[in-house]
Every structure is written in structure tokens, then in C-alpha cells.
Amino acid sequence: MTKQLRLNAFDMNSAMHNSHGLWKHPENKRQDSYKDISYWTDLAKLLEKGKFDAIFFADVVGVYDVYQQSKAPSIKQAMQVPINDPALLVSAMASVTKHLSFAVTVSTTYEHPFSNARRFSTLDHLTNGRVAWNIVTSYLPNAARNFGLEGLIKHDERYDIADDYLDTSYKLWETSWEDDAIVNDRQADVYIDPDKVHEINHEGPYFKVEGPHLSEPSLQRTPVLFQAGTSARGRDFAAKHAECIFVGGPTPAKVKELVADLKTRVEAHGRKREDVLIFSFLSVIVAESKVDAEQKLEEYNQHWSSLAAKAQFGASGYDIAEFEDKDPDDIFSYDKPTEGGHYKAATLTKDNAKALTVGEALKRFDGITNQVIVGDPDHVAAEIQTLFTESDVDGFNLNHFVTPSDLEDFVSLVVPKLQASGIYKQDYAEGTFRKKLFPHLGNKLPDTHRAKSFKHEQALS
Template sequence: MGKQIILNAFDMNSAMHNSHGLWKHPENQRHRKYKDLNYWIELAKLLERGKFDAIFFADVLGIYDVYQKNKAPSIRDGLQVPLNDPALLVSAMASVTEHLSFAVTVSTTYEAPFGNARRFSTLDHLTKGRVAWNVVTSYLPNAARNFGLEDMIKHDERYDIADEYLDVSYKLWEQSWEEDAVTEDVEKKLLVDPEKVHEINHQGHYFKVEGPHLSEPSLQRTPVIYQAGTSDKGREFAAKHAECIFVGGPTPERIRYYADDIRERAKKHGRNPEHVKIISFLNVIVAETTEEAEAKFEAYNQEWSADAAKAQYGASGYDIAEYEDVDPDQPFSYKKKTEGGHYKAATLTKDAPKQLTVGEVLDRFESIDRNSYIIGNPKEVADEIQFQFEESGVDGFNLTHLVTPGDLEAFVDLVIPELQERGLYKKDYREGTLREKLFPQGNATLPEDHPGSKFRRK
């Protein structure tokens, strides 16, 4: 059997995710039901029926307010607001599934490592090892102000903080508790052996943590580490720490460039590049016939919100409103450096297939970018997924959805069987934790070549 696709559902515990303006579509349920636990329970069952590897929960800690220097465009169309805590969904969704895993986004910039380590140990226990942590450094100016800062911490320094944050986390997960610390020795009246529970006494530049970790070791100890970043600093961090890395790009060739670069960087950190899975984004609109899929796309396009799309682009640190009075034929370029998301900024410059004009950039926000979507019947969609999978060199995809849950239901019912028939997608889950499913030749815990394993108590 050849290489098979890893598939995550890309989602958020919010009224809307990245489907700008689509709350107006009559079949969209998420903005009404995201607060209802049964909605998430049913979604978990659907994804397990489709043999999805995980549901990947994005998260932010502020409102997008760079566009027009105002929060209103984001709030008006529910751009990732209102937004609830994704971690609180996991236990309920895990209780009705056996194999579906859960990747939860938590920022290293604003949350302390000690509390975060307990959160993931708890989730790993309750899910029997089906948890991943998507490590982010946060890019919204409003998030910085929400946590008492006047300005965002500089982009590269956020990664320096994250690097030390991971070291603290590894010490708590891998070093603090010995495997047999919980003894349950009735004769000695000893539930936990104090000699086998250790302080970590971390004294670093950004963090001081005494320990010990409050949680006993879970099945994975360290959750599977997910990360996304296309900046030089982001790729270096991912190559060192991440086991699943998200990369984007306008063409399979550009995605392969990032994938190859990250794998080479992983080698320099002493890691086996096969211990790194590369994930890209997948946007699909599918129906039983091509004509029905095209009609669905047109209906979605009618509800699209250009303002919400421009507001989300503010994650780059750039305000697209500043270009609206510029000569549309002028080549598009940035006039300054920002501390926002470099990957977002790159989509209109170095990752664009050609030099764009200001007019071309502004037009991109006015409707759904058809070039970034696969639209068609099940066979046509599977053909294009197979092409992207083979040409880009990725290991899998994060599947987006504009209308929920309808788009996910259509993908499960129409596309998954076609991919399974081609041998590109599993018909059954492997047993074990998320790490064992992703890396079947390995163990539930970090491999020896991962930097986190050096903290492991021998």
C-alpha cells in the first residue's frame, strides 16, 4: 500500500470561521448551533464516520482590527467572533468517538507554560492519547492589548519565547514524573512515591518554573506538536519542534519548496525527516454533478463578504484600506515591515505566482478565490486532490468548509469513497494514540531524535 492522505477538519469554536459572510446562507447552521454541545457531538460522529484523523481547532485571542483601524468589519460578519474556548469541546467529542483526534491551538505568547502543560496532560488522559497542541505565537494587535501590552512583541522574539516555552513544557511532561511514580502500595500506604516526582527548577530568560508537574504521565506524555509558519523564523522553529507542520502556497511547486526546506532543516536539528508530516490546506466544493457543484459555488459567492476577508487579511499587519485610493495599475508592494503574520503577507507577494497590481489585489477580496478551490463532482474533486497530494509532496490536508455541516457531509459521502477506492485514503483506523496513528513505526511518546526527548529521565 502506498502513502495515504492524512486528513484534518479545519474548524473553530466560533459563530464563523473563514467563510466570510456565509452565515447568511440558508443551510449554514454553525452560527446558531456552535454554542450547543450536541452540534459538536454530531460533528465528531460525522468526522469519525469519514475516518478523519483529527479535527483541528484554530483559535485567536483578540479581534481583527487592522482593516480600517476598526473592529466593526470583523464583528459585523462574525469574523472569528463570537468565539469560545476550543479545549472545552474535546472531552465531549472524545466521549462519542474512539479514534478521532483533536488538535487544539494555544498561544505561547500569552498563556503560561505550567497551566498549559496541565491542560494538555488532562486532555491526553481523558482522550486516551488523542490530543495534539497547535503551537502559535499570536499575531493580532488586539490580543496584545487584551493581555496588558501596549504593542505586540516583535515577530522573531515571539518565536524565541516559544522556543523556551517548549523547553519548559518538555521538562514538565517528560522529566518531572517517573513512569512508575504512582505505586498504589497499600502496605506502605503510598499512592505516589515522592522520590519519583521531581521539580524541574527551570530558570530561563522568559520563564521561571519550579514544578513538579501536577499531572501524572499520560499515554503520549507530550501531545503531538503541530505548528504553522512560513517565515524563516517560523520554519526553523517548526523544523526543530513540530511533528505536523502546516504550509500554504498558491501552487503545488511552492508548497513543495516549503516542505523540502522544512525537512532539510529538520535534518540539521538531528531529526529524521520522516518524523515530520507536512500538511497543506484543502478547499473543496463538491456535489453529485459538476453543474450542481458550480451552482453551489455561485450561491456561496452571492453571500461572500469582502469586508470580512479584508479584515482577516489584517493578520498580516497591513491595512488593505490604505490601498483603495492608490492607482490600481501600480505594482503591489508593502511600504513597511510589520510584526503580524508573515505567512499572510506572503500570499500577495513572494508566494503569489506573479507580481500583482494593486487592482488585482483588491479584486481578490471581492469574491471567493476560485483558483484556491476544487469544484466539481466526486471524481473531478478526487482527481485534483490526488494531483495536489502527489505534486506537492505533502502528507495530508486541513479541509476547510464554507457551509457547515453540509460541506463536510458532502465530502464524507461523495469524496471519501472515491479516495478510498484509489487507495489514497484509509478504510479503517489504526489502533493506538494519535502519534502511533501518524507514525505507525514509532511509539506513543516522542521519538528519540526529537529535542523534547533529551529531557526524558533515563
Template structure:
């Protein structure tokens, strides 16, 4: 069988995601429904009907407040606020599905590794191995202040913290409990063999954790590790740790460049590049006819919020309001380094298909960027997806949707059958855990070449 597309629904447990201003659309249910468990249960059933591999929950820990040096543009249009905890949805959604998996975003900058390890062990138990952790380092200045910091921790240091955070996590998941620690020996009055449960005694630069892990080993032990980042530090971190990596870029060729770079870096860490899946973002507006799709695009454009889009770009660390007073014919460039999201910054500079003027850059936010969206009838959309899939060399996509669940329903009803007809998309789920589904040649636990697998060996005391 030829390679088939991995497909995740790109989600957020909040009123709006990346569909700025589209809360005004009459078909949109998100801004009311996200607080209701029935909304998420129905969404889980819909995604399993469409044979989605996973629902990918993004998350942030603050409000976008760089644009206009204000929180108001973000709050006004519901830019990822109000926002609830995505991890609390997983149990309910898993209870009504058999195969759909769940990737949950948690930051390594603001949450302790010990409690986070228990969270993911719990979710892995309850989903029978259908859980992934999207590792992020957080890029919002407001998030830093929400956790008691005056300024953001510098970009590259955040990745150093994340590296040690993963080290602690692997020790808790992989070496704290031996297989067979639960013995249920009634005669000896022993449920758990204490000789098979170990402290990890981690003492490092950023963390000191004694252990043992509070949870017994789950099916996958370590959740599938997801990560996104195209900065130098981000790619190096992903190459060492991640099993699924999100790569963005303006063209399939640029995405292929990043994918090749990450896989080469993985080899330097002793990893088999085949144990890494590369995913990119997919934006689709589809209808039964080309004309209807174009009308839908125009309808969405009329509801679009440029200010919310500009506010979200503030995650790059740059305030577009500072450019709005400049001559639009001037070259668009940055004059200072940023501790924000380097991927966001790169979209208008090094990853742009051409050098932009100030006017060009600002115009990108005035409407839905047609260059980043596939608009058309089912076969036209399938053609474009197939092209991106084959030329970029990715393994799959995170599907964005502007009006929820309306656009997901359209994609499942109209596009999925065409992709299945072409053999590009599964007609039935494979059995097993998320890791087994993603890597059919493997097992439910980390492969032996992964750095986390090395923690299965006994750890010397105070190993860093």
C-alpha cells in the same frame, strides 16, 4: 501500501471560521449551533464516519481590527467572533468517538507554560492519547492589548519565547514524573512515590518554573506537536519542534519547496525527516455533478463578504483600506516591515504566482478565490486532490468548509468513497494513539531524535 492522505477538519469554536458571509446560507448551522454541545457531538460522529484523522481547532485571542483601523468589519460578519474556548469541547467529542483525534491551538505568547502543560496532560488522559497541541505565537494587535501590552511583541522574539516555552513544557511532561511513580502501596500508606516526582527548576530568559508537574504522565506524555509558519523564524521553529507542520502556498510546487526546506532544517537539528508530516490547506466545493457544483459556487459567491475577507488579511499587519484609494494599476507592494503574520503577508507578495497590481490584490477579496478552490463533481475533486497530494509531496490536508456541516457531509458522502476506491484514503482506522496512527513505525511517546525526548534524562539544577 502506498502513502495515504491524512485529513483534518479545519474548525473553530465560533460563529464563523473562514467562510465570510456564509452565515446567511440557509444550510449553515454553525452560527447558532456552536454554543450547543449537541452540535459538536454530532460533528464528531460525522467526522469519525468520514474516517477523519483529527479535528483541528484554530483559535485567536483578539479581534481583527487592522482593516479600516476598526473592529466593526470583523464583528459585523462574525469573523472569528463570537468565539469560545476550543479545549472545552474535546472531552465531549472524545466521549462519542473512538479514533477521531483533536488538535487544539494555544498561544505561547500569552499563556503560562505550567498551566498549559496541565491542560494538555488532562486532555491526553481523557482522550486516551488522541490529543495534539497546535503551537502559535499569536499575530493580532488586539490580542496583545487584551493581555496588558501596549504593542505586539516583535515577530522573531515571539518565536524565541515559544522556543523556551517548549523547553519548559518538555521538562514538565518528560522529566518531572518517572514511570511507575504511582505505586498504590497500602501498607506504606503511599499512593505516589515522592522519590519519583521531581522539580524541574527551570530558570531562563522568559520563564521561571519550579515544578513539579501536577499531572501524572499521560499516554503520549507530550501531545503531538503541530505548528504552522512559512517565515524564516517559523520554519526554523517548526523544524526543531513540530511533528505535523502546515505549509501554505499558491501552487503545489511552492508547497513542495517549503516542505523540502523544513525537512532539511530538521536534519540540522538531528531529527529524522520521516518523523515529520507536512500538511497543507484544502478548499473544496463538491456536488454530484459539475453543473451543480458550479451553481453551488455561484450561490456561495453571492453571499460572500469582501470586507470580512479584507479584515482577516489584516492579520498580516497591513491595512488593505490604505490601498483602496490608490491607482489600481500601481504595483502592489509593502513599504514597511510587519510584526503580524508573515504567511498572510506572503500570499500577495513573494508567494503569489505573479506580481500583482493594487487592483489585482484587492480583487482577490471580492469573491471566493476560484484559484484556491477545487470545484466539481466527486471524481473531478478527487483528481485535483490526488494531483495536489502527489505533486506537492504533502502527507495530508486541513479541509476547510464554507457551510457547516453541509459541506462536510457532501465531502464525506461524495469524495471520500472515490479516494478510498483509489487507495488514497483509509477505509478503517489503525489502532493506537494519535502519534502511533501518524507514525506507525513509532510508539506513543516522542521519538528519541526529538528535542523533547532529551528531557527524559535527569536535569541538572537551574538548567536553562
């Protein structure tokens, strides 16, 4: 059987996501409509028409303020601000769809596991098991200060916190309530059997939670677990916990190396390779003809904001403004490590086959210049298939520059070509998100997953 391509739409509940400056494009409806629920329900119906597996909501809890040591560039260019809570969109979008799933980003550094567990149980109930959690540790200094800290917690310690956070969550979702705790027996005057509801009494290095979980078990119990981590510590965390892992790289060959490394790490944690899917990122500009697609790219670059792109790069912890007055022929390099996002820093250094000059590095911020497939439907579909095969991933998070027209074009022009090639589904399978992704598993996590290693504590009664 031909390996099937998985697709998620990569988005944010904000005026702009990663399409820097394109809020100015005359066809872009997002900046005016992201606060309107009908915008999101229409988008959900479009994505289900295109047989997308999920909409993947990125999120941040701070403003990018490293570039020029200021929040002004981000705010001026709507660089992921203003931004609203993505979890509050899910119920409405689920109500107009049957199969589309929803991955919601929540930080383990700033949210508490007890309340977060209830959030995801609630969403899993309301969507009939179509929810995933994208686990992040957060990399913005402003986010740390928003939650009362002096600055970012060190990179590796953020993953230590996340490990304890996940163990707490697993106990709430997997061990607090037995499957048949709800008896709903009117004659016996018993709605819940207290013998089948358990405290978790978790005491870890960072979290202490008595329990029990406030929500009864949902269809998936634990939501599908997504995570992206490029550093060695991040990859090991992903291999230990995640079911869907995001990787990025400058070439398909580099991505394939990361896929192989992650699968090896997965096995080292006693898990099966087939119980984890690997995703990468995909950017497409498509039109009926090559000329029209190239014209679209040119228009997009006319609206592009290098200011916003440089502000977003601040997630690395490095202020690219410090390089703007340097000799453009100097070799680009950092003089000290940061506690920011390692993957972002690597895009200008170790992710490249050769060292960039300062001029070459700065030019990367000037437009849509690389890793974008541009062309007519046949060309775009063929390039996606090549990328899919050569990188050995299981699917992609699809970026879009102008919303909703880019997604409308992808659904009408590219999806039929992918379906005709045999690598993309003609229709959805039935069931929960986990069952769709892993038909051999069903609704629940497999016994080899760490979540299944925890046992019931003493019953409440």
C-alpha cells in the same frame, strides 16, 4: 505501499471560521449552533465516519482590528468573533468517538506553560491519547493589548519566547514524573513514590518554573506537536519542535519547495525526516454533478463578505483599506515591514509568480476565486490526488464553507472515491494519535526529539 493521505477538518469554536459572510447562507447551521454541545458531538461522529485523522481547532485571543483601524468590520461580519475556548469541546467530542483526534491551538505568547501543560495532560488522559497542540505565537495587535501589552512583541522574539516555552513544557511532561511513580499501594499507605517525582527548576530567558508537574504522565506524555510557520524563523522553529507542520503556497510546486526546505531543516536539528509530516490547506466544493457544484459556488459567492476577508487580512499587519483609493493599475507592494503574520502578507506579494496590480490584489477579497477544487466526486477526488502527489505533502487541513452540509457532502461523496483510489484509509489503526500518525514511533516522542534531551532533576524526597 501507497502513501496514505491524512485529513484534518479545519475549524473554530466560533460563529464563523474562514467562510466569510456565509453565516447568511440558509443551510448554514453553525452560527446558531456552535454554542450547543450536540452540534459538536454530531460533528465528531460525522468526521469519524469519514475516517478523518483529527479536527483541528484554530483559535485567536483578540479581535481583528487592523482593517480601517477598527474592530467594527470583524464584529459586524462575525469574523472569528464571537469565539469560545476550543479545549472545552474536546472531552465531549471524545466521549462519542473512539479514533478521531483533536488538535487545539494555544499561544505561547500569552498562556503560561505551567497551566498549559496541565491542560494538555488532562485532555490526553481523558481522550486516551488523542490530543495535539497547535503551537502559535499570535499575530493580532488586539490580543497583545488584551494581555496588558502596548502592542505586538516583535515577530522573531515571539519565537524566542516560544523556544523557552517549549523547553519548559518538555521538562514538565517528559522529566517531572517517572513512568512508575504511581504505586497505589494500600498496604504500604503510598499512592505516589516521591522518589520518582521531580521538580524541573527551569530558569530560562522568559520562564521560571519550579515544578513538579501537577499531572501524572499521560499515554503520549507530550501531545502531538503541530505548528505553522512560513517565515525563515518560523520554519526553523517548526523543524526543531513540530511533528506536523502546516505550509501554504500558491502552487503545488511552491508547496513542494517548502516541504523540501522543512525536511532539510528537520535533519539539521538531528531529527529524522520520517518523524515529521507536512500538511497544507484544502478547500472543496462538491456535488453530485459539475453543474450542481458550480451552482453551489455561485451561491456561496452571493453570500461572500469582502469586508470580513479584508478584516482577516489585517493579521498581516497591513491595512488593505490604505490601497482602496490608489490607482488600480499601480503595482501592489508594501512600504514597510510589520510584526504581523508573514504568511498572510506573502499571499499578495512573493507568493505570486508575477507582481499583482492594486486592482488584482483587491479583487482577491471579492469571493471564492482561487485554490478551490469544484466539481463532481470523481473530479474532486482526482484533483485531490494530483495535489497530494505534486505538492509532496502528507495531508491536508480541509476547509468548509457551509457547516455541516459541506462536510457531509465530502464524507458521502469524496471519501469513498479516495478510498477506492487506495490513497485513503479504509479504517483507523489502533492506538494514540501519535501512534496512528507515526506507527514506527508508538505513543511517545522519539529519542531524537529535543524533548528527550532533558533529564530528571533531584527527586522530591
